[in-house]
Amino acid sequence: MTINILFAAKYERWTTYEPHLRTALDAKGLSYSIGTDIAPPDVDYIVYAPNSDVQDFAPYTKCKAVLNLWAGVEAVVHNTTLTQPLARMVDHGLTQGMIDWVCGHTLRHHLGMDRHIHGQDGLWREGIVPPLAQDRTVCILGLGALGAACGDKLSYLGFDVRGWSRRQKHIEGITCYSGQDGLNAALSGAEIVILLLPDTPDTENLLNATTLALLAKGASIINPGRGPLIDDAALLQSLDAGQVGHATLDVFRIEPLPNDHPYWAHPNVTVTPHIASETRPKTASEIIAENIYRGEHGLDLLHLVDRNAGY
Numbered sequence: 160m161t162i163n164i165l166f167a168a169k170y171e172r173w174t175t176y177e178p179h180l181r182t183a184l185d186a187k188g189l190s191y192s193i194g195t196d197i198a199p200p201d202v203d204y205i206v207y208a209p210n211s212d213v214q215d216f217a218p219y220t221k222c223k224a225v226l227n228l229w230a231g232v233e234a235v236v237h238n239t240t241l242t243q244p245l246a247r248m249v250d251h252g253l254t255q256g257m258i259d260w261v262c263g264h265t266l267r268h269h270l271g272m273d274r275h276i277h278g279q280d281g282l283w284r285e286g287i288v289p290p291l292a293q294d295r296t297v298c299i300l301g302l303g304a305l306g307a308a309c310g311d312k313l314s315y316l317g318f319d320v321r322g323w324s325r326r327q328k329h330i331e332g333i334t335c336y337s338g339q340d341g342l343n344a345a346l347s348g349a350e351i352v353i354l355l356l357p358d359t360p361d362t363e364n365l366l367n368a369t370t371l372a373l374l375a376k377g378a379s380i381i382n383p384g385r386g387p388l389i390d391d392a393a394l395l396q397s398l399d400a401g402q403v404g405h406a407t408l409d410v411f412r413i414e415p416l417p418n419d420h421p422y423w424a425h426p427n428v429t430v431t432p433h434i435a436s437e438t439r440p441k442t443a444s445e446i447i448a449e450n451i452y453r454g455e456h457g458l459d460l461l462h463l464v465d466r467n468a469g470y
């Protein structure tokens with residue numbers, strides 16, 4: 160029987176994804192039809208981006224699963240018309256991209272690179288030697304697919320890495336914490352904080368005046384997670400007071416970040432336009448094909464979202 164797969168994302172993504180999806184589905188030996196225009200009652204699987212036109216899943220009566228192209232699911236997880244299993248994206252390319260971005264920005268702050276990049280003015284600035292990585296405390300909030308992978312590489316580089324998650328983890332090279340007491344311990348004295356938590360009611364404003372005050376004075380914040388993780392007013396206040404030395408922010412409550420937002424003008428904020436890590440069509444298509452294969456062969460789907468936890 161032919162499996163009908165609806166590609167429901169922005170139309171311009173289809174031309175990029177189509178060859179990769181076909182290659183990956185062919186490699187799995189599946190008999191399928193895939194496209195952007197399939198009658199809802201005929202659809203077996205939806206390859207999905209939350210910004211697509213499909214917002215009502217009720218007409219997809221025989222759909223077996225919705226396969227999200229994004230790692231974050233906050234824009235779909237509370238959709239009450241979605242009764243089908245929802246899988247999120249965990250893919251090697253996405254993970255590698257996040258490792259690259261996080262390690263790059265961590266090293267920027269660790270080495271104080273800006274001092275020299277912006278200081279090409281004829282002054283010989285000697286005598287400021289950064290500490291070794293082993294003497295730099297990095298805290299990663301969120302030890303899932305991305306946080307754990309970034310922590311592993313930062314630990315390999317020699318950083319003193321702590322991490323925090325909902326459930327207690329045991330990861331080589333990372334001092335792991337969980338729970339409210341664990342959050343305080345993870346943040347206390349941290350010099351670089353990386354946010355890789357999902358956007359849920361429990362994680363909103365996790366970095367606020369109280370938690371920012373726990374950090375080492377002049378700490379750097381790196382947020383490739385989601386905008387609502389940070390209380391923006393508290394962060395701006397901490398930046399102005401020097402409690403936070405710099406914030407590198409990739410994600411925001413409103414995107415694109417409005418051009419009059421104070422983050423743009425702040426000398427100690429770096430704004431990047433939600434580019435920390437994009438889903439990579441080739442590797443993501445392999446995950447999608449694997450999940451459809453699993454669905455067709457009665458196997459458990461990979462990376463299912465816990466609808467109650469919200470991620």
Ligand code: NAP
Pocket residue numbers: 230231232248249253300301302303304305306323324325326327355356357358359361362383384385409410433434435436437470
């Ligand atoms: P994940 O595998 O689901 O990991 C999420 C981590 O957060 C887990 O360790 C989880 O704890 C922890 N967590 C969730 N709620 C918590 C809470 N209330 N208290 C403490 N810890 C909590 O997700 P991921 O694939 O690593 O992705 C993380 C986030 O990165 C995504 O949700 C998305 O928002 C963001 N992202 C951004 C970009 C970008 O380009 N900027 C790209 C991809 C992803 P447990 O381990 O105990 O479950």
